[in-house]
Amino acid sequence: MEYKDTLLMPKTEFPMRGNLPKREPEQQKNWESQDIYKMVQDRTKDRPLFVLHDGPPYANGDLHMGHALNKVLKDFIVRYKSMSGYCAPYVPGWDTHGLPIETALTKNKKVNRKEMSVAEFRKLCEEYAWTQIENQRSQFKSLGVRGDWENPYVTLKPEYEAQQIKVFGEMAKKGYIYKGKKPVYWSPSSESALAEAEIEYQDKRSPSIYVAFKVTDGKGVLNEGDQIIIWTTTPWTIPANLGISVHPALNYSVAEVDGVRYVVAEDLLASVAKELEWENAETVAIVKGESMDRMIAKHPLYDRESLVMLGEHVTTDAGTGAVHTAPGHGEDDFIVGQAYGLDVLCPVDEKGVMTSEAPGFEGIFYDEANKPITEALQEKGALLKLSFITHSYPHDWRTKKPTIFRATAQWFASIKDFRSELLEAVKETKWVPAWGETRLYNMVRDRGDWCISRQRAWGVPIPVFYAENGEPIITDETIQHVSDLFREHGSNIWFEKTANELLPEGFKHEGSPNGQFTKENDIMDVWFDSGSSHQAVLAEREDLVRPADLYLEGSDQYRGWFNSSLSTAVAVTGKAPYKGILSHGFALDGEGRKMSKSLGNVVLPSKVMNQLGADILRLWVASVDYQADVRVSDGILKQVAEVYRKIRNTFRFLLGNLADFNPETDAVQDSDLREVDRYMLVKLNTLIDKVKDAYENYEFAVIYHNVHNFCTIELSSFYLDFAKDVLYIEAKDQKDRRAIQTVLYETLLALVKLTAPILPHTADEVWGHIDWVKEESVQLVDMPESKNISDASALQEKWDRFMTLRDDVLKALEVARNEKVIGKSLTADIKLYPTNETKELLQSVKEDLKQLFIVSGFSIAGSYEEAPEGAQDFGQAKIVIEKADGETCDRCWIVTPEVGENKNHPTLCPRCASIVETYYA
Template sequence: MFLCRVSALAGRRWGQAVGLGQGLGARRVAVFRAALSFSSAGDAAAAPGSGAQTPAEYRHTVLLPRTHFPMKLSGQKLLDVELQIQRDCGFEQLYTWQRERKSKKEFCLHDGPPYANGDAHVGHALNKILKDVHNRFEMLRGRKVSYVPGWDCHGLPIELKALGELDTKDLSPLQIRQKAREYAESAIARQRAAFQRWGIMADWENSYYTFNGTYEAAQLRVFQEMHSKGLIYQDYKPVFWSPSSRTALAEAELEYNPEHVSTAVYATFPLNTLPPKLTTMMGELQGKVCVLVWTTQPWTIPANQAVCFMPKAQYSLVKRGDDEQLLLVATERIANLSSILGTELQNLATFTGSDLDGGICRHPTIPEKEVPLLPANHVTMAKGTGLVHTAPAHGMEDYSVASHFSLPVECIVDEEGRFTEAAGADLQGLSVLEDGTSTVISMLRTAGALIKEEPCVHSYPYDWRSKKPVVIRASKQWFINTASLKDTAKEVLQKVRVMPESARASLLAMLDRRTYWCISRQRSWGVPIPVFYHKHTGEPLINKYTVSHIASVFAEKGSDSWWVEPLETLLPPDVLKKSKAGAVTDYVRGEDVLDIWFDSGTSWAAVLQDADPRADVYIEGKDQIGGWFQSSLLTSVAVRNKAPYRALVVHGFVLSEKGEKMSKSLGNVVDPNVVINGGTDLAVSPPYGADVLRWWVAESNVFSEVQIGPKALNTARENINKLRNTLRFLLGNLNGFDPRIHAVDSKDMHYIDQYLLHLLRDFSIKVTDAYSEFDCGRVIRLLQAFITRDLSSFYFSIIKDRLYCDGENSLGRRSCQTVLEEILDGVTRSIAPILPHLAEEVYQHAPGHDEGESVFRSGWIKSSSVWRKPGLEEAVEGACAIRDSFLSSIPGCNAAEYDLTIAIEPGLFFELVESLQEEPTSTCSQLTELMMASRITLTGVLPRDLPHNAVISKGSFLINLEGGEIREESAYSVAAVPISLSRCPRCRRYTSDTPDCLCPRCQTVIAQ
């Protein structure tokens, strides 16, 4: 046969010219639908073919599908089945089993710790299910998966929730810590139960918690290594400070409110001393010129130490048209300021910013204080006046100016966000963001320095937990010098695979923006910073000996020992001696705790157990670009100059069905527990089960924002039910088939069966690639396309007659069942990472398995390179091209009612089609089956004496072999005439010689 002589193919090809139809079309769907509507075992079933009833005497001889696999599961039955599958299939034991099996390849997905401050929500569901899908895929592929779930247990949010309305002044640190620990443990228990119900496979017996002593000890060892390298230091500098929480915050702990309203002011600083370069030009104006500044934070003016200008920008002396006041402003801002102030500003003189150097202003509210004009590159012309009021204690860039020019850094705000005594008697005790601001504005007005005040809507930092505004204030804190780490961090990040790639730019931008990292917090619930202070000098005692010793104490007794143990235990004589320190009585322990981002950022050192711990992938939401991704990177780079991960997967946030952020006040919060188990009103919130939740995750484009609601969940349920229907059809037609006994070798199969194995192999390769790229949405699209196009609309409609009406043990039927079993197995394994409950349910009903076997313990899709045979595609797809041409010529008619004559000019294409029908005329050839006609005659040319009612269609098919070396386009013609044969009462095909008599094929089957 020709199939044995054709060499490797260049891929699937559809050669199409004039006369070809529209491919494998929709009319096949209608043919197939009846086959899906079979009954369960013992029920009456519709006959194949046209759908008419088979005569009673032959009904029992038709091999209709039979299975106990239910078409649908809903309500409590669905929940019961899922829970039963988790028990029967050993979901809890699966992680341990796969860790104990022999495997050369390891795969590590390091779990970013969710915060232990409440119940599991849909954000958790998106994250944990996405991780589980990939873990299960890697496990099925034969890798030994390492996935240790963890929880972030420290921090202010847990402390606040644990304490509720209690007054912390009445509680000791240990009492606060005990209540916070109890609250975190309760939240962890609830979250863990939810994750397990979702089917998450993990090392639940050895989860990590950031409040465990061994974890805290590992964290301190990283701290000690970084401190030894000079990367951790104590300093007095401005930090983001939350008055509502009374603690410093890292930038990752901020939320920016774009609707925040500040009172902005335009205020003047009288120019007491003219800049030397402008003395000649403006000498006669001495004492008459004012520098105009703009600020959205008037409360910082009492802390002013300088006014900054841009050295290379142009500045002008202008005169107001309404009162002839002389102002110094940026030339570029004159037109805008004229509009804002409502008066003409006449430009009297223009000069370069560097000419302002040496000028000295008088402070507007502290007359005896003088402040210099200083150059600074952070000054911009986008807003304001081009001259920036500078308060080093209350601004990051202001502090940089102060460091360069040795200006005082005097904080005038306390921990509660109120003015201190240093701000003066008129301001002391006032909240800087409330009464303090209005009082400063009044002081400016009284001094004649207020030009204009106006509300300003702008983006402003808020405490991410209390949801209240923060301030910037200088205080003594512990910092990480990220400036010295950024270049290396960016370099190693370039070697990390980032998905989506667009997230890499955000990661790099975040690194650039972070000048230093404040890691100290003024709270009780956390890992204490291992530092002691001299009682009299205040000098810190911290070195590799003290930190290493404290780490060993924490490993044994936990960090509560910082408050519980006597100082002699924490600072024993040998440590003091190595530290060259004085007596233990000279020291007190520090009261600050470490930032929780340092807590979680050192998880790679505490959890990953390899000699050189590095995870294959981290998978988290995009909020972690400035959070865990970055803190993990910086700490790892600091200690060992490499990233803690080989790949990063960044997913989006979960929104409501309308694209809104979820909020209790809006009533659009979706609770995953309600999704699975149903709500109080089951008509409104029915139980969907865990697999629907998992399908929703997988089907979503997780690299963008993900929406959830009734519509999305109902769609997911419908899609799963459609999938169940296909799986049920496969199972029903495998009734009585055992692949271990009845399987047919692929070389002996019908070509259409071999072709489906070829398509199955192609599907399995693409699905494997999609899973490898963390693209679950593509997996589902591939699955749906394979089922709809290749199975339901094509293969199932063709093989139905052979399945139902051939002899039970015939080669043709067993060939078909062998392929159906391979398809069932391949589809089941392809959906298993996403739908583990459904996959295990199918596996329990599938043939060829012993009782108690699990799909997850039996490997990935088993496709074979043998299934891709030379010439196979051309033979089948060429026949399909002819079939589509024929079907398009008889729209709305039943193909089985026609007798076809197919004429193909001699050549390769004729040989290919001839391999499907070796006899010139046949009613039971593979070509007849493909055409779905009743009889086919294959010839080189159409006969001249065709009946007058013959329907003629023509076309051509292009054969392209060996990468284009063999190309041949062959013409074909199809003549369709109404069949003269009678309808067989058993198979309903027009293949009987006389009415009411069985066709030869059915006679043979019945006689057996």
């Protein structure tokens, strides 16, 4: 007889190797054929709603690790909520308008816009957007992200645009929308205005100049000919100068240098003197800033006045304390200029080229105008110093080129009119991390009015008509009509029809006596598009609700989507569109650097999935502290893959050792379980509670570490290790064996459910190998509940103490193994000399201690004080490890003198001989 054939070894078709890149696409096809999203929604339809509203990624290009991080985090939450008492729909979305698609067509696809109408070009943009959506959708699905992929929301869909028009109309109705000429971020490279969210800061080398303005009317305080010094890093704005701002509360020094009197802030005199290399500056007078109000200076280049004004924005952080003021090129400049009734001069066109309003520099690109303007100042004797500095400067986040402040006629949303409501809504929102509240609160508190118009073709038109007298027309009637037209035809109709054709039939207006109308050609800021999703998606769809429970995006969206959504929602409804905000950091390389093609450090989700599998990528997301910036590299992913392997092998062991177990007939009642089995259920309860609590608090790294530790420490290093002696060796229906299997069954079900939101492919693969479950997928069940274990706390206290002792025993065995006293632990005989407290603990343990320590011999050989010299001392016991006497059993590998007592099976121990004779004779 082959004794190995009498062992009850694990049996399962669940493979050891995941081979995820091959199996996951098959699993995804299965989900698609099942329509698993609909099955989950049908199962949970009568439950309370939990809505995580998807912030729309831009439909252009392949996914990067930031996309993967974001979508997988969302998927964790949605999957968990649907398994914990909620109906959790997930409607993915896409942002589709804006410059990147225009650029992709004109530059990459070589489309010539001049050869077609705006409507024709927009149709090409739409077609391109849909190809990008399809590409990204397949990549998101390959990540295992579950959602309503066949019915996403898309900002170019007619029903979305129709609702966006209503948001605009409601804001206009409340007086929050106006048209005005004021400086905005302007991108010459895009030929369009930009929002703050479209600005990023990069280093730029700029000229730094000190310029003198001669006083022509000092109001009896300064002398004619005194020179007020300004400092600027934008010489190209000097032709637009209309004034000089000083702070009313500052003292200004009149410093005489070589017979010339210069005026600078008293606090900055020393630094200016050093910069201008003055060696003999003498302060001859001190004047208060407020006394300089409405003094007149002469423009250094042109025959016109520069008005001295009082401005609270002036500081002594740098410069001279007297600020060059060009109302057409700066927000503070504009505000103070408006207060003093100055014009808004802007001698730069949409391409960044100087116009005829800058005599002498017409036709020169603004940045290239710095040099001739500086030379002209030199010739006029007004330039005191030229140097160069490198400083942080605003750039267009799409083209990566510098922006300027430029005054143009734009449409604005007046934030100041409902700022207090916005700030209150921020306070009422739940923030994770908590600092998010302060960040958005400060942004809302400090932000100016929102420029919502763009001079582009690809976007949602601003639904404004103009009468013959130029009066803008925004009424309930026109807004509703345009919204209905867009819902039926899409917004392209705006560019296909004339204004009169777009207006309601028979529309009349007193400003158009001849019945003729024109229409606005600008489109809306894309942040207005996505910021309207609370209306166009949450309020539009029957399966969702406003406000959403959660918005989850990267930390850059505090100035982006979180902000624009808040502005439009509070303006329209008086409330935030979300109950909670959760933000994450950026994905960096293994050294903490930003990923870039030039550095060659880009980690692509597609490559990770092709090499390792989506579940490895998802497990990486669970492993990181995502609220800060996160690192990813081949080395980091390799470590995560090792953790996955341990979790997978745990599932395989559990499945293999339950092959002959039927929970309906073979399960052991809790009251009949041994203490060690009940202890494992207490440990399982702890895991269940910790993991569910971590899901509730979005602490996925806690789940990652607790599941990993449970698999490697509680199970692999302890329970499963000693259980093999029972599971493989004992008779099939032996009580201790069935008790262990009962625990393994509970553990398997709990583990597969707990990990399902993070490892959906693997969890469903495991689920498919569990014979006794009825549901088609683990996605169609709820999270496990911790069971009531009698005397759980006392049981845990006792067995935690035992586990500490067991750790000491294992250390002693390791020392003995290194000293060649023993080989494997089953060749060892332990002689223990415990303290009285430890002896009482051991006497209370009813289980086989040899089995628990995985040795062939164990005895309490005496008291702690009686231990022989050389015994290993662990404080609670002294331990002597000896080689066990006897022969090794051919079946269970126990070493015992009893091997050979059974003449029919001379190489077996009595236990194995009895099992073989009873069940395998």
